[in-house]
Amino acid sequence: MNYPTYIGEQLMTLIQTVRRQRNGLFWLRGLAILLAVAAGVLLLVGWAAYKQRFNAGALVGLRVGALVALLATAWLALSRPLRQRVSDAQLARLIEEKSPGLDDSLVSAIEFADDEKRTLTSAAIFERLNAKANQSAHNVNLDAIVPRKRFWQYGGAAFASVALFIGALLFGPQEIRKGLSQVVTPEAFAATTDKDALKITLKPGNARVPKGTDQKIVATTVNFEAETLTIFTRKAGAGDDQWVSAQMEPAKAKNEFQHFIFNIQEDTEYFAEAPGCKSEIYKFTVADLPYVKRIDLAYDFPAYTGMARKVVEDTGEIAALAGTSVRVMAYLTHRAKSARIVLKDGTKLDMQAENTEDGALIMAGTINVTKESSYHIELTSVDGDVYNGSNEYDIVVLEDMPPVVTFEKPGRDTRATSVEEIFSQAKAEDDYGVSSLEMFISVNGGEEKKVELQNLQREAAKSLSGAHTFFLEEYGLQPGDFVSYYAKARDARHETTSDIYFIEIKPFEKDFKQSQQAGGGGGAGGEQPNALSKQQKELIAATFRVIREEERYNEQEKTENYNTISLGQEKLRDATNQVIERIKRRMGNNLDPNSDFGKLIEYMTQAAKEMEVAIPLLKGKNAKGALPPEQRALQNLLRADAIFREIQVAQQESGQGQGSQRAEELADLFELEMDKKKNQYETIQREQQQQGQQQEDEAKRKLEELARRQQTELEQQQQRAQQGQQQ
Missing domain, CATH: 1.20.120 (Four Helix Bundle (Hemerythrin (Met), subunit A))
Incomplete structure (x- = not known):
């Protein structure tokens, strides 16, 4: 209760000032706590919402949880402390605790201002008590009661929480921003982040395919990884109970799976599914169209390899050195209007019909191998239908490995007298051909001497051997000397060195x-x-x-x-x-x-x-x-x-x-x-x-x-x- 009629002006002003500052401090403290909790909760919820952005139930739970946490914090940090009523006597007691030497004068003045107590007290005593309280109130240091530094501390904490939250949104992981957008405005988020949605894409999708062909389906998981993927197929138009499931095999890429439908005879629908994600339903429409029944490849290797043209029959998979030109010859079941080689990046290479003695229908085109890729043959029927006439085949770039050089004889360290003859034989092997083989000899770690074992001027050989005999007497050696040697082999681009070996000179043998x-x-x-x-x-x-x-x-x-x-x-x-x-x-x-x-x-x-x-x-x-x-x-x-x-x-x-x-x-x-x-x-x-x-x-x-x-x-x-x- 307040007693403006009987309490002195100085004391009343002090009580009212302390009450305002105390309430203001409670407001600022509660706001700092609320902002700190809000920043932490929203950042955590944003991160969790992004992880569960396609789980509607989880998103609802996150929204409810965040709201409950913020409301609970507002009640505990703001509403409840401010709802508590504090009497003038309690504030006076607080002032006296923070300001020693008042001798309960403030509390006594407020208590005796009560009508009942005032009537029982003489007016002279009450006036003297009130005068002393006013004098004491005038000398009270307000900063000791409600320190100003507390305002700065709580204000700084509130500002830091806001700055941290804004900094995390602007400079932190984009997943947090997207997650918060999903929590706050899910409709807008869904409209603008389709590219980040979990989905499964299938190739070739909806397609017209020749009857009797083998169709390769490649599934790609987007924005997530799956250990397994299941494909479902059924005859087009059949009931939902006709879906047949099968596990897809992992493909070459980390997030790809593959499945084959062999000898397709009728229209077929298919889709793929992973835990929590399902693709669209696609359809193969079977038609009586020509298709590629066989592919032969002719490799023209880079000139530096010295290798002749190589023909590989009945395979579409290309594996060659960079710079290799590959002639792709596709055998068709029926005549087609045109054909093209379609690379993975969408590049199309025209194919031309080739005349053959046996009348085979062959379309041929050339691929220059420069990087890892894949391709398929796209056909245009005589009626103008455009479709995939073959499966997808990989293009693999092989690495030109350096030669491997070893010593076949003696193949180890040896000991010999200074007059012996030691026969050595080096061998070099390479995936595309060795051009030269040399030996390097040193006596007691001195200057090396090169011995040319083989040096091919024209075509390189996949395997080369060379021999050298050490006539140790010519070196003028004595017991304790040694001869070290090693070999070098070269192909068109690399040089390889063998291990180093030693011939140790020993004394002449004594039968002991x-x-x-x-x-x-x-x-x-x-x-x-x-x-x-x-x-x-x-x-x-x-x-x-x-x-x-x-x-x-x-x-x-x-x-x-x-x-x-x-x-x-x-x-x-x-x-x-x-x-x-x-x-x-x-x-x-x-x-x-x-x-x-x-x-x-x-x-x-x-x-x-x-x-x-x-x-x-x-x-x-x-x-x-x-x-x-x-x-x-x-x-x-x-x-x-x-x-x-x-x-x-x-x-x-x-x-x-x-x-x-x-x-x-x-x-x-x-x-x-x-x-x-x-x-x-x-x-x-x-x-x-x-x-x-x-x-x-x-x-x-x-x-x-x-x-x-x-x-x-x-x-x-x-x-x-x-x-x-x-x-």
Whole structure:
């Protein structure tokens, strides 16, 4: 209640001002909440409405739900707070709580202004109480009661909600705008968004078709994806209970399905259906018209392939290289007035009648293959009827794959003395013809020498072979040297490189079985010189493959491959340095730099230095720059391997002498026990193999994984080439 007669003017003004500001703040707060909720609800409803835009029940539910949410928010945030009546005494209490030091003067003045209490109170006391309340009201800070910053906060929140909503409509997904249009003005939306409707289109639709032909129906889902599609057919004019259903097969395109009606004899109606969507009903009208009963194709390949014309009978599907000219010869059942080849994009190519000795009715036209497409034959009967005279056939553009080149002999790394002759044979295969085959040879990673194995000046061959014999005596090699070689094959557009292989120069054989067991291939799992050189050859082969295939890698694959090789090279460098340190510690002051032991350390030290050069180049993704130091490291490891073998032979020949003792110490350093007790050697060998399997080096594992991946890519390339040859 208000008491304007008995309450002082200052106090009344304060109460009325606080009431207005409080109500205004409630209005603004409720509006901010309502706008925020409205923005969120409408955006969510718009998105959901677009997803369910063709589901009438769902749209009705969304409209009702949005309306209920907005009404509930308006009641809770606006109507209910404003409907609550607050007395003057309650407002006075609020003012005193926000303004300490008033000592209940405002509340007391309002309470004693009541007629009943006022009559029980002396006038002097009431006037004094009222005067104090007026004075206190005059000194009250209104901003402390209803802070102005609250108005700014709620106003800012309301503005932000509106701005967010408008921004989402203008710059957000168009689905939200379309969904809101569907919710707010469904009729207008339906009239303007037919292009976005869920529908199923059928080809050829309504059509006159020759009697006895096979008709291909292609269904395309528009604006949605379906896992299955069902086609329904019936005799034209039959009842609804005569529809016969069948599952359509997936076609080439993602959103296409196909179905064949074989040997059509009567007028047929058909439509297709997916969950929640159905096509129109179309009709095949059967007539006694000529049609295409067979198609032959004559391929004229691009000149660079060197291939002669190829005729494929009784097939309409075209698969050829870009630039191929294909002569399409259509055999008709009866005479037609004219014929045209109709491409997928609507382009029409006229066909001409061809004269044949047997009197066959042939219409021929030419398609120049430039891109993926499809075609059918359109006929005009002698009576002027225009119709599809054939099914739709695909035009597939084949990729000209690069040649595949391999070594048939020896087909692996080999070891030979410096006077042997090594026969090698390379073979190249290509889907459209190899024009040349070359071999590249390098000694100890030096300058490459090219050997021309085959060079065809005219027609290319699908398969080429070339042989070369290495007369190693001509190279002036010594044990520890190596010869690397690989082959390149070219077709008209591509060049392919084989893997790299090695011929390792070994000492002349000495009939000493135990020496072979001790040094032959690193079988004991220790860090022997030839085990190190074997790993270095694997790293070189991996680097060579990266050079060959780098253009096909994406950035992530390139980084992974370089990281694998560089990590493997670091591990091998560390292993080499560890062996060197162990030899130095064991030999101590007895190590003579000019002795075999000294030379062994010298070669291994130089190998480690070359590895150190290669590592930053690999990390910098410079495979071509890293290959020479990798090969020089291999040369030094192979020479260390040769010295290691000489020491083993010397050990066997010297018996129990001082040289034998040092050689046995060296074998221990390489974790290869050469005790004359065979059983003990085999026991240690088995233990080392088990330990090596359990503690497989991570870098080596990754390197092997890289080699397997590269080998898989090579095999896939070979398979594609073979498939291309079968086309």
